[in-house]
Amino acid sequence: MSESKDFLRTIVEEDLKSGKYKEIATRFPPEPNGFPHIGHAKSICINFGIADDYDGHCNLRMDDTNPTTEDTQYVEALKDAVEWLGFNWGGKVRYTSDYFPELYDYAVELIKMGKAYVDSLNEDEIREYRGTVTQVGKRSKYAERSVEENLDLFERMKKGEFQEGEHILRAKIDMTAANMKMRDPLLYRIRHAHHYRSGDEWHVYPMYDFAHCLSDYIEGISHSICTLEFENNRDIYNWVLDTLGLTSTRPYQHEFARLGINYTVMSKRKLLELVEGGQVSGWDDPRLPTIAGYKRRGYTPESILNFCDSIGIAKANSMVDVAQLEFSIRDDLNTKVPRVLCVLDPLKVTIENYEGSEEIDAPYYPHDVPKEGSRKIPFSKEIYIERDDFMENPPKGYFRLTPDQSVRLRHAYIITCKEVIKDADGNIVEIKAEYHPDSKSGSDTSGIKVKSAIQWVSAKEAKTVEVRLYDRLFKDEAPEGLEDINPDSLQVIQNALIEPAVITEKPDERFQFERQGYFYADPIDYTDENPVFNKIVGLKDSWGKKKKEAKPAPKTQAKKVQVDGEVTPMSETEEKLFSKYTTELGLNSEVANTLARDDKLSNFYYEALALSVDSPNPVGLANIVSNEVARELKEKSVDELKFNPIQIADLVKMVDDETISSKIAKQVFEEMVKTGEDPTQIVEVRGLIQISDPAKISPIIDEIIAKNPDNVAKFKAGNTKLLGFFVGQVLKTTGGKANPKVVNELVAEKLK
């Protein structure tokens, strides 16, 4: 694990440390209504990963509460994905549908508590009654039904006595809640549908918000980790559990940002559209960001895992560059797979001075990959090279074969171009060349220097293979829809030529075709008669990049103009207070503004000021009230504070008479917030009195200077930021007690 933990692991560790949970239990809870994609992989890594890291366990649970969209094929895909990524869910797969009876009982309990009711409004009315984000909703008249009536109705709903939409079970919470999700959320709806697991047993199905929290509780989950869009649902999550009194060791929900990758789409809806619309060949089309797609394309589980690890976990919506994913797979395959020669776009080369044939022994792995293995490559008079490895009129910096530039055939001889044969249209159809007999790879005595080595195959022995070249599915970085599809995302090469060993020996299923990229023997379409390879990812190509850069896209970056909005004007009384603060008390306008606009703060300030008549310091007091006290008063009322205005006045006094520094004052304040103790007492008990005597501080500084020669040098070289470093060190060793002003002066002097 890396040096820094993500915020979820931080929470988990705190909960473990505080004893909130004895064991960590997470869950991966997909709905089986689509194939899992790489976003799911992130969630899988988080949930199973955290469970692994803290010796807990992670359940795989199908969140199957909607009979109309879910299907067994998806649960299989989900299981495959988790398994392929290398995780196991210990024991059996869980299904929310297995909890239907329990869930039903909890709903009955809620009804009995008067916390849920059967509503009989129709769909439109419910929507209307719910209000909008800015307008409160209103309660249905059916909310007044008696417990008995609700119980009876709900049971009959279950038995299937009503039509879909006729009734619904809702929680009785608050139709005026600012959080729309809390406006009497729906708990159960009637569905006369066949469920892929529970069959026709049920006529009512629980909603997500009701089923999810309870399923977590039933399974003993400690940390219910989901994506950001469920933040608003957290209130219901807690409401259901709290209301039912399921409070002992119960799960809490935490949200992280879902994964976005550029040049692709991640929503189930859009993915389904592509699959059903025939834009791709199926859920496992190698261009899709589905796990099945990556698997089919040739990605390894390790590469996906590493990718998920590398992108981190946070709460900011983000779009990860697909280059990051490509790096992960290249990085993984680099040390694993054999190198072979394959020519995608063949150009015939006849070596005029070569007769007969030979077999060249060539290792499968380059010098920097510590793996053993080699094969024989047949060599003969007629070979094929890659078409773009020859240029008649090369640009500057071209390292390959030209009429004037020899090139090495990888693992074999150096050849020199003698003649370029063209057809009637001027297309190059063949190269006549000569080889240098004493230049054989490994025993080269020719002394010829070449700039590169290129791949080739012997014409007679080469095998024809199909190669599928994949590019990004969308041409737009943030695709909206089908109109952004990249028309060239798939290129099929029917007649690529590959060295025979790949087909006959099958040393692996993944290969690096040298100088081109990583390829994977398609697990479905590959046959001995018609071998098929999928391109997993290309090699980094600094030459190709250079070529493209010749015509850079002129990007005009419009600088964003920061607009300042209107500040709400002050009321008359606020205005009066403000002017009094600035003119009479001498506060600066920002502090005065903060105080004047806040009743709680201004009252607190007044009280403290009145209580410090003997040595009034309106400015110092105002500063601490508008900054430190303000923080505490943000979410609390004055009565909830453990400290009072007198204590704040005392605190300011101690700073004024230099008993303590302002740094210590903050420390003391933190303590007052927690305990409500008197500041004088805190200072006394902890011995926080400020050290201002240079004679005491000086030796400490000397010591620190002696310990950090590097930083002293840097400072003297002009890095004045380091002053803060030295001051900080001194303050640290004195427990914050050294007078920072004195320290600053002393340090500056000593380092001169």
Added chain:
RNA sequence: UGGGGUAUCGCCAAGCGGUAAGGCACUAGUUUUUGGUACUGGUAUUCGGGGGUUCGAAUCCCUCUACCCCAUCCA
């Protein structure tokens, strides 16, 4: 527009009052019979903007801005 979130390099992302981590991308160079790999160096005087508090602010306070989520009988 009410509520809930989020802003640190081109893309991710650490950082929690004391020297702005790291990865990807980019770039220069070294090694190389893959224009690959590996290695070495270069990349934020500044943390969405503006103020304030402090000896010292990405971190605390105020304020403004931008983006995301919520008005499915989806999850």
